[in-house]
Amino acid sequence: MGDRGLLVELGDEISPSVNRKVRELFITLEDSAIDGILEAVPSYRSLLLVYEPLKVSLSTLKKTIGELQNTLDRSKIPEPKKLEIPVVYGGEYGPDLEWVARYHKISPEEAVKRHTENIYQVYMIGFTPGFAYMGELPENIATPRRETPRTAIPAGSVGIAQKETGIYPVASPAGWQIIGRTPLKLFDEKRKPPALMEMGDRIQFFSIKEEEMSQWKR
Amino acid sequence: MEAVEALEILSPGPLTTVQDLGRYGCGRYGVAPSGALDSLSLRIANLLVGNPEGEAGLEITLLGLKARALIDLAVAVTGGDLQPQLNEKSLTMWRLHEIRKGDILSFKAATSGFRSYLALGGGICVPAVMGSKSTNLSSGFGGFKGRPLQKGDVLLCNSPHLYLNQAEKVFDVKRIPAYPREWGLRVLFGPQDDHFTQKVRDSFLNASYTVSSNSDRTGIRLDGPSIRKLEGMEDSIISEGVIYGTIQIPGDGQPIIILGETVTGGYRKIATVIRADIPLLGQVKPGEEVRFYQVSMEKALESFRETEEMIARFKEGI
Numbered sequence: 354m355g356d357r358g359l360l361v362e363l364g365d366e367i368s369p370s371v372n373r374k375v376r377e378l379f380i381t382l383e384d385s386a387i388d389g390i391l392e393a394v395p396s397y398r399s400l401l402l403v404y405e406p407l408k409v410s411l412s413t414l415k416k417t418i419g420e421l422q423n424t425l426d427r428s429k430i431p432e433p434k435k436l437e438i439p440v441v442y443g444g445e446y447g448p449d450l451e452w453v454a455r456y457h458k459i460s461p462e463e464a465v466k467r468h469t470e471n472i473y474q475v476y477m478i479g480f481t482p483g484f485a486y487m488g489e490l491p492e493n494i495a496t497p498r499r500e501t502p503r504t505a506i507p508a509g510s511v512g513i514a515q516k517e518t519g520i521y522p523v524a525s526p527a528g529w530q531i532i533g534r535t536p537l538k539l540f541d542e543k544r545k546p547p548a549l550m551e552m553g554d555r556i557q558f559f560s561i562k563e564e565e566m567s568q569w570k571r
Numbered sequence: 572m573e574a575v576e577a578l579e580i581l582s583p584g585p586l587t588t589v590q591d592l593g594r595y596g597c598g599r600y601g602v603a604p605s606g607a608l609d610s611l612s613l614r615i616a617n618l619l620v621g622n623p624e625g626e627a628g629l630e631i632t633l634l635g636l637k638a639r640a641l642i643d644l645a646v647a648v649t650g651g652d653l654q655p656q657l658n659e660k661s662l663t664m665w666r667l668h669e670i671r672k673g674d675i676l677s678f679k680a681a682t683s684g685f686r687s688y689l690a691l692g693g694g695i696c697v698p699a700v701m702g703s704k705s706t707n708l709s710s711g712f713g714g715f716k717g718r719p720l721q722k723g724d725v726l727l728c729n730s731p732h733l734y735l736n737q738a739e740k741v742f743d744v745k746r747i748p749a750y751p752r753e754w755g756l757r758v759l760f761g762p763q764d765d766h767f768t769q770k771v772r773d774s775f776l777n778a779s780y781t782v783s784s785n786s787d788r789t790g791i792r793l794d795g796p797s798i799r800k801l802e803g804m805e806d807s808i809i810s811e812g813v814i815y816g817t818i819q820i821p822g823d824g825q826p827i828i829i830l831g832e833t834v835t836g837g838y839r840k841i842a843t844v845i846r847a848d849i850p851l852l853g854q855v856k857p858g859e860e861v862r863f864y865q866v867s868m869e870k871a872l873e874s875f876r877e878t879e880e881m882i883a884r885f886k887e888g889i
Contacts, residue, residue: 356871358814360762367809379599394812395835401812403595406872407879446820472693478601479810479835482710486810505829523710541601542712548600554823 354401355404357391359414361400367488367516369397372476376431381421383427387414395552396477397486400520414493429543433474433553438520439561439569440533442468446563447533453496453513465560467494467530473518475554483522483540483548487556502528509534511558517557533558536569574643574696577728579719581849584635584678586788589695589714589726593831594703603834605705605713608788608853609686611748612650614882618889619647619667619740620680626694628751631687632678633812633856638814640670642731646691649742651684651750651854656777665747667740676678679777680758696727708788709832716876724783740889746881749850753779753860756817756828756844756851761770763808763839766800767820773794774798775841776863780826785855789832790819790857800839810837816852818863828852847874 361378379395382402389409394401403415442465443450454464471478473487480486495516503526507509510521512529521527521555539549550556561569580587590613593606607613612625617669624842631638634653648655648664656677657670662688670676676685697704697715706714715724764772780795800819806822813819816828816888819838828844829836830852844852855861866874 354762354814354840355816356845356868356875358817358843360811390597392604396811396835397809401598401814403598403812403814407876408738448864450715476598477810477835479812480601482600482601482603482707525709536593540710542707542710547597547602547701552599556878567839568827 357406359378359402359404359418361402361418362398363400364398367397367476369474369489372474373553375400376433377425377427378431379552380421381425382418388412389418393481396479399473410558424526429529433555435555435557436535436549436550436556438535438556439565440558441563441566442533442560444563447511447531449499449530450532453494453530453532456496457493464494464532466551467491468513468518469558469560471557473556475550475552475556478548478550478552481521481523481525482542483550484519485539485550485554485556486517486519488517490518496530498528499530502526503531506531507534509539511535536566573730574727576725577644577691577693578726579639579641580636580722580726581675582635582637582722583720583724584631584633586632586660587632587636587720588706588708589627589697589704589720590630591704592625594701594705594707594713597701597857597887598834601834602701603707603709603832604815605707605831606703608830609650609688609752609850611687611850611878611882612769612853613690615649615665615742615885616649616870617678618792619649619665619691619742620645620692622690622692622694624886626690627697627714628688629693630691630827631678633685634678635675637675638766640672640674640676641725643729644670644728644731645689646668646670646676647740650688651686652682653687654679654682655687665742665744674720681856683811685856686853691726691728691731693728693731694731716840717724734748742885750851750854751861754855755862755864756850757866757871757874758844759829759868760843760865761840764802764841766839767798767841768801771799772841778862778867780861781855782855782859782861788830789863790830791828791852793826793828793861795825798826798841799824807837808839810835813840814843816849818844826854845871845874847871847878
């Protein structure tokens with residue numbers, strides 16, 4: 354990408370296996386601390402490396418990445434962490450829950466059950482700091498985006514868009530169907546690491562009551 | 572060392588923020604680099620006042636900043652010409668000035684370029700967040716309390732200094748970048764240039780685009796001939812990392828040049844502005860015209876090396 358970005362493509366689709374390969378390469382690369390790499394951004398199917406062209410040449414970088422890929426030792430890659438995320442579903446916290454339920458011709462309770470019964474994989478952090486794109490939602494809960502995006506939703510809003518689900522870390526405009534809200538703080542610049550979730554993490558949502566929110570706030 | 576009150580903001584203008592050279596290494600958390608959009612100007616301003624080139628300064632957009640010195644200070648103004656004034660008299664840009672307690676610095680409006688940079692001798696005392704003093708506007712952290720400056724804000728300086736060395740500190744007039752109204756930006760194609768026909772790529776290079784008023788620190792939005800992707804392709808691609816200067820083509824075919832507040836994007840990327848021209852992106856103003864020129868990787872790196880060598884020589888001479 355230009356004269357200082359190298360996009361390493363590891364597949365052409367949204368899938369857990371392609372995404373796992375991205376994560377493996379990303380972690381291996383982090384561990385080997387190559388000089389001249391300014392930034393590494395892992396995503397669904399690719400790993401973007403931003404490098405300093407006067408410190409490391411593109412050809413050297415490509416060669417090094419190739420060697421890393423060839424010698425990559427899966428057994429040294431740590432298991433992704435598992436997180437359970439409390440969510441207050443529906444009502445003022447999830448204004449689109451009823452719409453999502455109607456779309457699937459089910460009750461709101463059934464929609465919550467379907468959203469909470471699966472374990473999702475964090476494919477990528479992006480869009481805004483700490484925003485985790487997670488998938489994959491089964492067909493029985495996957496729902497198209499809103500036709501008209503909302504101009505502002507509060508931090509912690511949990512949304513659905515097609516086969517993905519995500520949480521908005523800060524108040525922002527949103528095109529996703531908002532079905533609930535978590536009291537957890539997704540991003541805190543003073544925390545280490547600042548984002549609650551990392552690419553590759555396994556996430557399961559569980560339903561809490563409105564009055565339980567305060568005990569989860571930290 | 573004790574921080575002292577150095578500059579009081581009397582009027583912030585539409586957008587004045589604290590920026591250094593950006594926050595890198597946190598892309599994995601979705602954290603964009605932010606930073607001075609015209610990094611070259613910030614670096615020169617810092618060097619003129621005797622700071623390390625990566626120190627934080629003020630990025631002033633378009634017009635309107637007015638500020639009072641609360642102590643004697645070394646200052647330098649670089650970048651776009653916003654008609655800076657000292658006590659209502661014109662202030663020469665690209666050189667060191669020593670100003671006195673009570674002096675008023677003000678900026679009228681841009682006559683060329685879009686963003687001015689103000690460096691204070693001793694830097695700006697704000698906490699570094701994830702290694703940088705830059706303001707992240709989308710999430711509200713870094714810089715001065717994570718937000719644009721407001722009337723009444725007082726900036727602190729850690730070790731304010733006047734430049735006691737008597738040598739004249741001035742940036743060579745011949746090396747001051749030109750900020751035209753019709754911009755020629757050099758690009759390298761990729762990574763998704765193969766999602767467009769050769770004909771479309773040619774028209775991308777031949778077209779003149781107008782900079783939209785919707786442009787901001789996230790991106791320069793362009794209006795002009797629509798860039799059509801290959802038949803049958805969806806509007807968006809699977810989201811992935813982007814860098815400063817990446818040119819995205821959204822569904823409506825109107826290019827967006829990514830700036831410093833985004834780390835990922837879901838539109839195909841036809842080309843990327845070369846490193847040597849990145850600082851110019853900070854000076855491209857709504858209403859101006861942009862054209863793209865294709866260059867080779869060798870030429871791109873040669874230009875970048877020349878710029879870096881020029882800055883290194885300036886640094887040595889100071």
